[in-house]
Amino acid sequence: MRALPADGLTLEPQTAAHAEAMFAVLSDPAIYEYENEPPASLAWLRERFARLESRRSADGSQRWLNWVIRLPDSQLAGYVQATVYPDGHAAVAYELARAYWGRGIARRAVEAMIAELAAHYRVRTLTAVLKRENRRSLRLLERLGFALVSSESHAERNVDPSEVLMQRVVAPG
Secondary structure (H helix, E strand, O other), X not given: OOOEEEOOEEEEEOOHHHHHHHHHHHOOHHHHXXXXXXXXXXXXXXXXXXXXXXXXXXXXXXXXXXEEEEOOOOOEEEEEEEEEOOOOEEEEEXXXXXXXXXXXXXXXXXXXXXXXXXXXXXOOEEEEEEEOOOHHHHHHHHHOOOEEOOHHHHHHOOOOOOEEEEEEEOOOO
């Protein structure tokens, strides 16, 4: 993994050293309106980030790519991540603290990640799963070229009825 420029932002490969700054970012309760929960503790987050530094699943079949989003003022705003599968598919996700919503940061960070996935990891199909009520993420993914998949695909992939699955095909990098 490498650091990525992202239109005024920098995506840095996430490490355990980012845990303290990211604990503050990820403790924003607004992030969890639709799902998940804040990290249990700084120690828990540091351990999680340390495990993710392997960049691979235990069996080696998946690449785990995690970047923190660094702003021009050196603050961290959130993260983007991708799980890359051997078949050229990647599941993507992102989180930003509420203070950074509506400023184009998520769009720029996810665009940079997508370009990297296509150019250097041979990813051709991207998916994202989100809660149906999360209109902000739905609009972002639509602006990034993702589209809702069929209800049959939802069933095949065991997507919870409260969630939607979106997909985007990317051109070779």
